Amino acid sequence: MNRSVPLLFLNVFVVATCGLIYELLAGTLASYVLGDSVTQFSIIIGLYLFAMGVGSWLSRFVENDLAERFIDIELAVAILGGVSAPLLFFAFANVSFFSVVLYGMVFGIGALVGLEIPLLMRILKDELDFKELVARVLALDYVGALVASILFPIFLVPTLGLVRTSLVFGILNGIVGLWGTWLLTPLLKPGKIVFLRIKGVFVITLLVIGAIKADSLTVLAEESLFQETIIHAQSSRYQRIVVTRGRTGFSLFLNGNLQFSSFDEYRYHEALVHPAMIAFEGEPKRVLVLGGGDGLAVREILKYPSVEHVTLVDLDPAITSLATDLPVLAELNKRSLKDKRVTVVNSDAYVWLDRTDASGFDVAIIDFPDPNNFALGKLYSTRFYKMLRAKLRPDSTVGIQSTSPLYARNSYWCIVETLEASGFKVKPYQTTVPSFGIWGYVLAKGSEFERPKEIPAEIPLAFLDKDSMAGMFDFPVDTSRPDNELEINRLDNQALVRYYEAEWRRFE
Amino acid sequence: MFTRREILRAFLGLPVALAACKSSSRTNAIDGRIVGASNEIGHILRDRRKFEVPVDRWTDVDTVIVGGGIAGLSAAWSLKRKGFNDFLLLELEERAGGTSASGSSDLTAYPWGAHYLPVPFAQNTELVELLDEMRLIESKDEAGELIIPEQYLTRDPEERIYHKGRWYEGLYLYAGASEEDLRQYNAFYSEVGKWINWRDPEGRRAFTVPVSSCSTDAEVTALDKISFAQWLADKGFSSERLEWYCDYACRDDYGRTLSQTSAWAGLFYFCSRVPAAGEESQSFITFPEGNGRFVDHFVSRIKKNLQGSSLVAEVIPGEEGAEVVYIDTKTKQARGIRAKNVIYSAPMFTAGYLIRGFNDSPPFAAAEFRHNSWFVANLFLKERPKNRFERDFPLSWDNVLYESPSLGYVTATHQKGIDYGPTVLTYYYPMAEEDTRLGMQKLLSLDWKELSDICLADLERAHENIREATERIDIMRWGHAMISPKTGFIWGGEREKAMKPFRNIRFAHSDLSGIAIFEEAFHHGLRAASEIEKTG
Incomplete structure (x- = not known):
């Protein structure tokens, strides 16, 4: 177990990065399709942090099989976070209660991410002093957040777009979960390991298929259409109205067609x-x-x-x-x-x-x-x-x-x-x-x-x-x-x- | 009593019944009622009561027209056009029109039945005169055929068909058709093409409008002796899509299935409106109110000679004309008219009930003129019905569901160019029971809630939002909607017999063609009117 402690810290880092990416995805996507980015980001950040708090509090009810629960949660975050962007785009186009789906999704991911750190700290508590543990885990958590917040606008959105970013980080999250079955082997019941690995492979496979098919998902249409920042978006009775701003000025789109x-x-x-x-x-x-x-x-x-x-x-x-x-x-x-x-x-x-x-x-x-x-x-x-x-x-x-x-x-x-x-x-x-x-x-x-x-x-x-x-x-x-x-x-x-x-x- | 599931199953099939019963039947918020068609009043006549008319309630009129459907209205219009004024048209309903009736809301007018007229060929001069009078003719082409202003022709997108979750353009289901399906479809049209180009020694077409201009050559009339289903089988056609397409055609025009329709009638549908093999079928003239536009035109011309709410109870032929006894359905008073001539433009099956002495030596077998039943629902929507897929073929004039026994719906706002927001959809459902009387009983046994549920459950498979979007459903139950061109009827001899006068009574109805379309009713109305002019 001692040997794998540094690797577990790497785990914290990845988990933190993924968590923030999902939050940014939800915020961007919401302001993207609903317009009014200040409101959307504000509500989503608040809701996400609150959900993390709820998750942390819920962690006290997890008594036994900590390592197994931790891996389950990681796989759940992987699947939920991974499909979040495509699912939200799809929901936006197809259901009338989009905001329910959006906030439900944000809350779900937030709560699961909130469970992760307390559980991991409890897994590691026998390996380190409390002060060391808190210092390292929280530091890595915040560094992960920084990396995510820099990568997201500079690299991820321009090159991968929202849908693929979502799927790729889901896959990364899934790999960390699967990897955990080796790192935490001593803490896992031998009979459960194979089952957890099958679950992990299943989740990753599902997300990889999603990533491969991402091109053909019609939900990508709007995302790839607008290369520029959306400053206004609304759906009227007749059409979808989007105004974007770029370096040369701003543009009006109706149903995705440039008007001027x-x-x-x-x-x-x-x-x-x-x-x-x-x-x-x-x-x-x-x-x-x-x-x-x-x-x-x-x-x-x-x-x-x-x-x-x-x-x-x-x-x-x-x-x-x-x-x-x-x-x-x-x-x-x-x-x-x-x-x-x-x-x-x-x-x-x-x-x-x-x-x-x-x-x-x-x-x-x-x-x-x-x-x-x-x-x-x-x-x-x-x-x-x-x-x-x-x-x-x-x-x-x-x-x-x-x-x-x-x-x-x-x-x-x-x-x-x-x-x-x-x-x-x-x-x-x-x-x-x-x-x-x-x-x-x-x-x-x-x-x-x-x-x-x-x-x-x-x-x-x-x-x-x-x-x-x-x-x-x-x-x-x-x-x-x-x-x-x-x-x-x-x-x-x-x-x-x-x-x-x-x-x-x-x-x- | 039947359960909701049993009713839906009987009308729409089990899968729809099961699906609809899983979701709730949210019709509570939807308003509406059964409208028109005075079934109860009409059925008084079956009791054969005798009505006494006091001496002071008799009047004298030269010609009485019994029944204000298209045939009766056309006869009246024709008499008026020739300057003849001494006639009276008695109509059971408050408003004339028969199955070409229409209604209107603040948004749009909408049909209650017949809703289009194929552009007639120039040789149908009587009909051309009507269209000309209605200013529906823009000009004529080099060949003398009519050019109709485009706003009166069906606006593109004309038709679409729903199959397994998606809407496709057209009425034949091309999507997923195998090579064999397409081969049969083409082979079918080459068979049809042969009949389109066919001429008898006298140069008459096999199928044309009106039916009375069709060839009587045995080679053609033999087609009336087998069903359309039999004809398709004999020709080796087995493609499910082709069968559906032909079955739809029979249900759409006749309210009957493939096996209940004679091959002659089936081919009439495909051949009579095509100038020559391989050419396009004649375009449709249509209005938001459907053929109600023609009714309104006729009525505007003969308003003073039209009397609604008048139930004709008995027609008594005499030496010098006939006496017509009728009941004013508003005052319930019996009244009488002494007339020189009667044009009987009610459905033929009623002749035995209404005409005194008819059954003593029947000039024709009235009971052979079997009508089938339909119900028509007008759905008032606050928003457009949603497609499941955004890229599906858009809302069209005529919208047909492949898997449904209904005929789908027509969009009333389509011709007005109103493409957004509220609309009115007219949904058609023919009762295709083998026994037409059973079909009628089944139809009349259902109330508004049950019928509107059938209509919504049917449309719900294509439009998830139909229950939310619909604010009101009005339903017309047509107990005796139209003549059934069953095998052996059209060329079986009864029609010809009914075309001859019975004493001073002349019959005029689309029944006499065996094909319930506007042109045929119009033709017989004009024929009866001209016979009176000749004798008068």
Whole structure:
């Protein structure tokens, strides 16, 4: 037994490291999916420490077979801690009582970890003086915590991610447990050793399988998606909204799809809004924005002093609220949605167009997410564009975001041809938005028209000028209208969703 | 009395019954009731009571139409269109419509029965006139076929099918189909294709709408002498998926199973709406309220000639016309009408009960016109039914469960483009008992709680949140829903007999086609109306 004492101290160190890793995992994961990291970390640290206290107190009820109980507990921590991150991701996606699972998990792991140190101290008490014992065990415990807290953000999360970190430390924990069956052999009943080893091997095997399969676990999707720190996350009735911050600014994701990055969104929004505003003959007064709940397109529209009224129709009140309430976003959109010229309507644009009496808009800007599902696909259909036309004047102009003509060439040109089939004359154009790549738009009008040429001098722009705007209307060979015949996107065929799915699937 | 498990087992099979009985039947928080279809009132007539009508409660009308389903409404619409005003349509229910009835909530209208019309071919000129009047035709293509505005055609995603935990696109279960399954599926469609392209010496199609335009060639009518199940077996088809697919087709259109449907009727489903072999079947015209849109249109045109809550008790043919005795179900008073003509557009099996002298020398065997029973439930949901897997095929217009004897549900908000939040689902369940009377008895013996539990237990296997999401379930029990095209019925001779007038009474109903679809009821309504115009 004496010989293995130093090794048992190594054991304390590993146990302490693993314990803190599980705590950090839970905290990160909770702030990750629930947002509000201060609250989440605070509650999880508090709950975890409390649970450790409960565990320590419970250790007094363990009277006999200390070594055996200790190994059992280590294996239990291994399995619970090891599956914690994948299980929590899964729970978040699939159950309504996620917080119960989260806090239950944190409490369970905390209590088990709390049992470990008192038991180990009792196992070692005959080998060392009390003062030596306390000094060494606690010192190693805290060193383990330090190592964990440094490794976690610098090495583990960036390279392994949450799910694999969780599984790897579970495996490590399991190995320590299994190793314990040798270190503590003298203290174990001979008949029990084999059984404990089988348990240990079983736990490790289970976690190794989990680690190998981790790639295919769909729960990993969100984790690997965001490379940057999440500063806001919420699930609205309609979608999952995540805002991240990185070195170049911040980004908004809806259902995991990038909507804009603050570093180059001005390129996207200037290109979306100004051609339509300029192509309108006369001074645009009444503007309709469909989608665009982030308020960034409205920011561009409000640069025109002639604009008297903007109606913005966006499905999700969570987005339009975020646009005014999230400081970084409100600053970026210059509080455009709070402007008294702006009316915000939260409705599905299709349903709104079908029912509204509003009409006579000079310019319409359409800024919907890409058509990656049927509910969005209807917003790019002939029926939709015909309803829109009925709300416009004969000389109104429309600017439409139309996905990438490079990544989704058929999809882009399907939108162009659907607009043509709906009675619009079109001028397709494209530009580069680094966050997105080559991006496509369509400028449309009810009657024949010329490309917009002059940009009014009083409109402050960071990206577009006369020459760059002229260049947008030329399509290089790899993005030009394809030779194959394209289907028109109608409600009863939703051809666009099918093109889009086929084309973007290549990049997944 | 039956236990909950026995009822669920009888309607949905044992596994669902066991699964549902493990979870609690949380219907307590769900509101709802049995609506419409005055079964009790109608059944008064079986007692053959005689009603005395006082002298001052008789009126004179040129033509009385008995029954305000699609056939009766179409006859009325047709008379009105020709400038004929002296007619009265008597309908048992407060509102006309028959099995094309619909309801509405603050959110959306929804169907109580029939809910789509395949786009007719241009040659069905009568129906084209109706669609034109309803402004449902955008234009015509080069071949003269109709182009319907897209908002009236079924919006994609149209159909999905649930099998072993997942939803897939379409109605044929491709997922997991073996090579042999697919071979049989293709072989089936090439058989169907042969019949689509088949023409008799006079150039008539084997299967087309209306049935009266179909070929009467013995080669085709012979198909009515065997069941669809027999036909599939004779052709060597044994794939479970194919059988399911054909069985679903029979249940969907006729409320009957594969073995209860004649092969002629089965092939009619697959052939009559396809222009030529290999081409797409005609698209469906549909509305949130289903065929209620047509009912409302008819009613708007003939409002003054329509009288609801009127139970026709007896039709007494005379030398110069007929007397119609009816009971105003609100005042319970008996009233009489002396008419020159009667268009009898109630189900044919009632003729023996209502027409005096009918049974003395029956012009046709009324009892052979057997109707089957259905129940239709409208579920009012506060949120969308959840799929078990996020990447499953999304909520569609028509949502079918592979393992269920029900027909699944249709989403009422689908055509309105409302893709989020509350919705109304219309759930269909045909009583496919061999003996249709047993099916009806079984259906009428169940109350709201039992029927709504069947519907929820069925949908729960696909949507875990269905009980939480549902706020209200209203249920319609259609005791006599539609004619059963059983083997030997369509070309057995009874239909032809019933198409001839009985004294001054002309029959008009989809029963006379043996196929209960809008087009057939419409056709017979117009036929009866034109016969009156000729004689009048």
